[in-house]
Amino acid sequence: MTFTDLKLCAPLEKAVHNAGYVTPTPIQQQAIPVVMTGQDVFGIAQTGTGKTAAFGLPILHRLFNEGPVKFGPRVLILAPTRELAIQINENIMTYAKGMRIRTVVLLGGVSIRPQIDQIRRGVDIVIATPGRLLDVIEHRALRLDRVHTLVLDEADRMLDMGFMPSIKQIIKLVPEQRQTLFFSATLPSEIRSLANTILTNPVNVSVTPEKPTTEKVDQRLYFVERDHKRALLAHLLKEDLEGSVLVFTRTKRGADRVVRDLEKVGMRVASIHGDKSQTARQRALQDFKNGRMRVLVATDIAARGIDISSLPYVVNYDVPESPETYVHRIGRTGRAGNVGVALTLATPEDRSQLRDIEKLIKMRIPAVRDHPFE
C-alpha cells in the first residue's frame, strides 16, 4: 500500500511526500481508511508507530473537504502531557501546510491569556491537556459544541496521571453526535470501560511492535554503591558513551542533583522535570534534540511521549519503581531499526526491584564486571 492508495486530498498527499513518508505504517494502513468513513476507532498502539498521522491525516482530510468555517473548534485532541500535545501540534502543522487550518495548543504551566487570545482569533483544532482545557472553558473562552471529532491519545497515560474525572467532564461538553478516536498503548480494565462508554460501534485497530523492546536494546547492569553512582555516571559519560544520552532519575530532586554533580565535573547538561517552566523544558528538549546538549536528565513523567528518533543511549541513574517504567525508559532507545544501549546503575538496595524487572522482561540483564566503581 502507498499513500496514493489512501486517496488523501492533494495538499495532504504533498505534505506527506515532503515529510519523506513513502509507505503508510501498519497503524496508518488500518486506521486511515476507517477514520475516513466516519467510524469510531479503538486503537492499541504505542508512540513511535506513526499513530499521530494515523488520526491526523484523515482528520485534516475531512476539515479540508468541509472548507473553512466561522465557528470552531471542529476537532478536539486530548493528550496526557504538555510534551506530547506540543508534538502532536507540530506534526499536524507539518501535515496541514498549504491548508488554512488553525490549531491551538492548551497546556498548563504557561499563562492562560495568550491561549485565550489565540482561541478568539478562530480555531479549527484544539490540542489540549485535560486540566488546562477545563480551565479555559471555565474562563468562558471556549465552547465545545461544534466539535465533530474527538481524539484521546495515550488514554492509559491520562488515566495514570489522574485525568479520568476531567475527561468525563469534557465528554459531557462535546456533542453526542461525533466521531471518536481512542488510542491507548495498554488495555487495563478502566480503559476498556471508558472506551465502552464513549465509543459507538468502534472499529478495532492494533499494532504490536515488530520486536519486543527488550530484544532491540542492548541492556547492561552496573552494580555500584550509592555513594559512587555520581562518579560512575561522570565516568561513563566522559569515557564510554559517544553520542546523545538520556539519563533518568526517579525524582525531580534527584534530577537536580545529577545536573549539579555533572556541572561540578565540567559537563554541560540539559534537564526536564515537573518543576521547570514550560519554556525551560521546551528549550532543554530542543537543545537535546538538535545535539547542542549531549546529555538530557529527565524524570519519568517529564519524559513521557517525547519522540527522539535516534537516541543511542539511555541511562537509568536510578532503578525505576515499577518494572513497566523500566521497559518504557529503555524503549526510548533502539527505535526505527537502530540498536540502542540501556545502562542501569543498581545499588544493593535495588535488588528486589531488579528481580521484578527481570521477571517482567523474562531475562537477566547482563552485569558489567570490572568497572572502576564496582
Ligand code: AMP
Ligand atoms: P508517532 O507514533 O505518531 O509519534 O510517529 C513516530 C515518528 O514516525 C514520527 O517522527 C513521524 O514523523 C514518523 N512517521 C509517521 N508516519 C510515517 C510514515 N508513514 N513513514 C515514515 N515516518 C513516519
